[in-house]
Amino acid sequence: MTQNNKVLVVYFSRTGEQYSVGNIKEGNTAIVAKMIADKTGADLFEIKLANDTYPASYTALTKVAQQEKRANARPEVADKVSNFDDYGTVFIGCPNWWGDLPMAVYTFMEQYDWSGKKVAPFVTHEGSGLSSIPSSIKKTTKADVLNGFSLYGHEAQNERESAKLKVDAWLKKLGF
Ligand SMILES: Cc1cc2nc3c(=O)[nH]c(=O)nc-3n(C[C@H](O)[C@H](O)[C@H](O)COP(=O)(O)O)c2cc1C
Numbered sequence: 662m663t664q665n666n667k668v669l670v671v672y673f674s675r676t677g678e679q680y681s682v683g684n685i686k687e688g689n690t691a692i693v694a695k696m697i698a699d700k701t702g703a704d705l706f707e708i709k710l711a712n713d714t715y716p717a718s719y720t721a722l723t724k725v726a727q728q729e730k731r732a733n734a735r736p737e738v739a740d741k742v743s744n745f746d747d748y749g750t751v752f753i754g755c756p757n758w759w760g761d762l763p764m765a766v767y768t769f770m771e772q773y774d775w776s777g778k779k780v781a782p783f784v785t786h787e788g789s790g791l792s793s794i795p796s797s798i799k800k801t802t803k804a805d806v807l808n809g810f811s812l813y814g815h816e817a818q819n820e821r822e823s824a825k826l827k828v829d830a831w832l833k834k835l836g837f
Pocket residue numbers: 673674675676679680687688689690691719722723724726727755756757758759760761785786787788789790813814815
């Protein structure tokens with residue numbers, strides 16, 4: 662029997678120019694992902710593009726992302742989680758892009774069998790909150806999707822203490 666009680670935090674996040682925070686060295690969602698992994702003792706996995714040609718400028722990136730969403734694109738991702746079956750709970754984190762997940766997160770989700778897993782969605786945004794991201798995750802993975810968490814990207818970036826308190830409160834509700 663394989664153990665499947667391990668916890669994994671998967672996230673997609675961008676550096677470069679982001680809305681309301683200027684040029685950042687660590688992505689907003691990455692900051693939250695690391696807080697979750699620290700608190701829960703989870704493994705951390707970053708979804709990276711196989712061929713990352715996304716522009717560093719915010720406005721240019723919004724245009725590329727909009728085109729990808731319209732085309733329902735599946736940008737190729739770089740790596741796979743080798744021991745995916747070991748995980749019972751998977752946190753999936755991403756920025757809210759046009760009310761949706763970045764398309765690369767769909768590419769990621771479609772590569773795995775999620776049956777029997779619990780999925781906890783978390784999102785950073787600049788006003789839209791979770792949008793329909795949890796229901797899109799449910800539709801794609803068919804997993805047991807837990808209550809999601811959203812946080813302003815600029816709060817994750819610039820107000821770490823209050824961000825951490827909110828992250829911890831959410832984790833506590835989930836039983837961590
Ligand atoms: C392509 C793109 C589209 C975005 N669309 C939205 C949106 O629809 N609603 C919203 O609240 N924020 C939107 N944002 C802002 C991001 O969700 C926010 O800045 C987020 O914290 C970025 O996280 P990251 O640094 O982890 O990539 C968008 C940002 C980008 C780059």
